[in-house]
Amino acid sequence: MEPGEFEFYVTHERENSLISTVADHFGPEVFARKSNMPEGYVDWALEYCENHKINAFVPFLHRIALSAHRDRFAAAGVKLLTAGDHEIMQMIENKPAFLSKIAELGLKGTKYLPFRDLEEFDIAWGILRQQHDKLCIKPAKGIYGAGFRVIHEDLDDYRSMVSGAASSISINLLRYTLSRSDDRVNMMLMPLLEGIERSTDFVCDQGRLIDCVTRSKHADGSRKVAPDALHEDFARKIAAGLGLSGLLNFQTMEDAAGVPHILEVNSRTSGGIGQTIHAGVNLPLLFARSLTGRAYDRPVQQESCSVAENIRWARVG
Known part of the structure; x- marks a missing residue:
């Protein structure tokens, strides 16, 4: 990212979280009484955004509850970045409802x-x-x-x-x-699907796919990051069919015939997002820039590489 392009405010329940080393501003996550959750968290988050003049809020905790209050945040000048509206968020987090929906989109989900x-x-x-x-x-x-x-x-x-x-x-x-x-x-x-497991991280804006990277886990223990046209098509159809926005993730598993079945969509950034940079695509930066309407020139070709599980090194394949 360019110097001064963005300013990041981060809160976390652990005051020694490593994310504090890269945030421009870091503070503890403040929780209301458990008996007052998640409503208390919604109120606290809105107050935090107003006090710190936050333009865009990317939540992890209580995403479904927060999605019902987008208008409150918008009235305060804050773009609340849940993957979709309250109805969509509830559907995504309910796996049977999600699998029924993607079947309507012509996508193959896991049988259950x-x-x-x-x-x-x-x-x-x-x-x-x-x-x-x-x-x-x-x-x-x-x-x-x-x-x-x-x-x-x-x-x-x-x-x-x-x-x-x-x-x-x-x-x-x-x-x-x-x-x-x-x-x-x-x-x-x-x-039980026992084929290759794939995890696709994708950036989308109001149903439009911006870019994606697919990671795969293999039987020999290796993990690879590589271009995958089929999973890119899945990402495009999921984003468009559900009208999604954000830096999100979906997972597939292959059956015995090698056919991938969609398991779920995560309405949050995945824990393995750090591996995707080895494909030559900076998904978090693309996501941040999509919020400003900045155009993005997609790389001509993603790289294929093997990555260690601890995300400390990469080898171009």
Whole structure:
């Protein structure tokens, strides 16, 4: 970025966060009483923006709640940068609703059946197990893979526990917990996709794709950043179909035939965004410049490279 082009104000719940080393202004994230959340956070964020004369606010916490208050921020001269309006944000964060929507856009999402209790699980299991050898579960809402489990029909639960296999659960233990719990969380039963996992970071503005970079994880442990025409087409259709704006991310997994299935869209910047610069494209800068209406000349060709998981080095392939 050019000297003085932008000025960044950053808040974080940890006062020793490394982001403080690059922010122009850094301060602690102030939380209201838990009983007053997320409304208290919305009020605090608006007051912070007004006091510091913020032009654009990119939230991480309470994005859905904030998206219902875009007019309040606009009235204060602040552009609140959620991926979409409140309805769109609610849909994105609800995986079944999102998968239904992208099917309407002609995109292939992962197959699933919903369940909330043991009876519904048994019905879903009876249907999908006849069609697929391996199945998995995850909550309809969640981030960072929380709640994802691969279901095993012959797993020793004790050995699983002491070995730290947190991503696995036996069908016996799963059925037992469902029968004993009073919670009724919306869950999804899905075929386990074991092909290449890809994560596409993309910048878009009111449904128009500006640029994207696709990262992939391979069976040998390698991670690559490379141009991917198919996932670029996915990004363009997702952005246009949902009218999205921001620096966002979506994920796919390949099935046994090598066909990628869309898993979800993240209405936030991904944790792996630092890897994308090795493709020769500065997505965060493009995002920032898109807010000012500045034109962007896309690189003639992205680079292909391998990257370490800790994002400390790159090798051009």
